[in-house]
């Protein structure tokens with residue numbers, strides 16, 4: 001089987017790593033000229049941490065991330081604690097994996113490194129929407145009707 005993934009963001013790269021580990025040939029087409037991620041931090045909740053673990057890159061992520069102890073909500077006038085959600089060890093024990101806070105650029109870099117060479121083509125903008133329009137105009141062969149992308 002050969003898979004084509006449009007977009008080398010968090011989802012596309014993660015899917016590519018998982019497919020390669022299952023011996024599925026994969027090509028990721030990313031419009032950006034190189035791996036980039038705009039933004040600041042991202043929280044990876046326990047379910048996401050378990051995916052990284054299954055892909056064998058949790059430790060690499062942990063090395064660049066922090067595990068917050070808790071999320072606290074406080075009264076802005078008094079500073080009194082309103083509610084507290086324990087994270088850290090307590091949450092890791094409950095959910096089976098910790099919640100990590102990591103910079104997006106670090107996450108993308110780690111994911112990109114884990115994708116085997118030659119699986120990602122940068123600077124390729126796939127005309128996904130125009131193909132969808134074309135197929136929609138001629139009508140689907142089977143299944144539910146497709147709606148054109150405006």
Ligand SMILES: Cc1cc2nc3c(=O)[nH]c(=O)nc-3n(C[C@H](O)[C@H](O)[C@H](O)COP(=O)(O)OP(=O)(O)OC[C@H]3O[C@@H](n4cnc5c(N)ncnc54)[C@H](O)[C@@H]3O)c2cc1C
Pocket residue numbers: 006007008009010011012029030031032041042043044045124125126127128
């Ligand atoms: C402000 C903000 C805060 C967030 N905080 C969190 C958080 O703390 N925790 C969390 O789990 N999630 C968070 N999210 C959500 C998270 O960022 C997204 O779920 C995640 O980035 C989606 O990944 P993706 O790969 O689907 O999309 P993206 O990361 O957007 O990647 C899409 C990629 O596809 C490429 N692309 C698009 N069109 C084409 C094309 N036609 N051809 C080729 N390439 C193309 C783009 O260049 C891009 O690289 C947050 C989102 C926002 C906006």
